[in-house]
Amino acid sequence: MSLWEYANPVKFLALSARVQPFAWGAAALGIAVGLVWGFFATPDDFRQGSTIKIIYIHVPSAWIAINAWIMMLVASLIWLVRRHHVSALAAKAAAPIGLVMTVIGLLTGAIWGQPMWGTWWAWDPRLTSFLILFLFYLGYIALWEAVEDPDTAADLTSVLCLVGSVFALMSRYAVLFWSQGLHQGASLSLDKEENISDVFWVPLVISIAGFTLLFLALVLYRTGTEIALRRSRALSVRLDRNT
Amino acid sequence: MIALLLRDLKLALRAGGGFGLGLAFFLILTVLVPFSVGPQSALLSSIAPGILWLGALLACLLSLDRLLALDFEDGTLDVLATAPLPLEAALAVKGLAHWITTGLPLVLAAPFLGVLLNLPPEGFGWLVISLLLGTPALSMIGTFGAALTVGIKRGGLLMSLLVLPLYVPTLIFGAEAARRGAIGMDAETPLFLLAGISLGSIALLPFAAAAALRMTIR
């Protein structure tokens, strides 16, 4: 019994069907609890007032935006090394979710930034990095769409994801070098000193967990769709050959 | 390898396009900038390094879709892939040929266009050095982008979408070095980082480009 067993589409679908209800349920629960708690049961920040409440959407979506790309990177590596189709399709399935989360992160950031910094947009390192990440998602998805042969598309997008990751990291440091920021430091870190206060922290972590489970459920669902598409393609090709 | 380089240079010369087109584009872009932002010399001289860098970057991009597409159509890439020359080396050489035909002329033309944009006198040296160090990275990243999209019909636009985000760090460090040089600040740090990106790209991207090309040919 190894993890690689689930590289088989049929086994993957069976597992996915069993996991998905729990993932959807837990995601709904986590997001609901996190948001309701965050919105109604936390005090206003003494400096930021009630605008802080947008943090319960802003931070989780930004978290997913980055981690979706990392997940795609891992899935791409697995495809390149072990040629498991499910892995390539999971990377393909995750990209639009990452893209949407990046947009949500940018939009909520703008809405938050307007009252706080007095501007919708500033060329701050974090904001700029996210904008660049958005461009990388766009390119990745466009390449998937453009290549006709599915295996070649998986190959090429994987290479792009690998090289893109290196350049995205370089861009991150280049942008830090290029501009000093307005954005506050990280909201969460292992170093407890720097964390925001516990009152905000607990619902935020619950919300992040909810978003992560939502991401998992969406990836499972979308990967299933991609597998079904490939399966119908394979079946129609076989039909053509046998008639 | 030298044969391939000479052949690419010869082709660029004969087919026109190569040398002329990128340079002409660079010139036109630079001429258009004062029309769009106004003729105030103080404003122009402060944005000159950035505009020249952006112009050079776009001029580089312009000629990339011819880099491999023609060789793909006429079957040259198939034959190159079965030749004793490793594909990685062939692509590195093609990137070099692209730099000689596009990047180098841009570097040489940049000071003259700098005059048009009132670039401060102390900025010329830094501009040329930053372009000289940065354009090889632009050519190599472009070769990788071309290898990714060579099998796609009308892949030119897609290639721009893929290549431009990859150009971000090069542009930031290059334009920053030129800008700092122009206003008399220390420009060495961004220059070193720029050189690092160029050397890294030259060392590693031929492998990524060759991998992508093998996947396309297959």
Next chain:
Amino acid sequence: MSLRLADIAVARGGVPVLSGVSFNLPVGKALILRGPNGSGKTTLLRTIAGLQPPLSGEIEGAVDAVAYAGHADGLKSMLSVAENLQFWAAVYGQHDIAPALEAYGLAPLAGRLTGTLSAGQKRRAGLARLMVTGRPIWILDEPTVSLDTDAVTMFANAVQRHLATGGMALLATHIDLGIEAQVLDVAPLRAVASELHGASDEAFL
């Protein structure tokens, strides 16, 4: 040193097209592939040339020994015939292009830009390219397209001489070249649904 294929299966666009291809091509011999359109001749030749990996099976003796000529000639229209051949000779570490020009009657055309040649003349230049590679195994995909009868004779003679000097040739063609060769009909080797192994779509069935 011979070219040997053992139980090769190949796929095109994720779909297996041929399976169980085995043959042995000894020095000085030629093999002609026959089969209807879409039967996988080109895919098989590209696989042997190393442009794509086989689904399964073993190929021996092909690495760094093949010269491949596909549907496109690999010639630059803005270079002269001689420049094109010299370039490919240099890539393969050879120098002398005179015999190649001679064999295909290209000497009078050597200085012409390839873009100004007719389709048949261009094809001759493309075939002459094989002679400057110095490689023992020629892989030719429909080499006689757009050639007239004289040119076909030139080509047949060139292949004969290549075989006589220890070369090998693998051709996909429907024209009788008058070359003594084994014939392999690929039609019966069509990959059947039950033995689809390792092709990309198979995992989804």
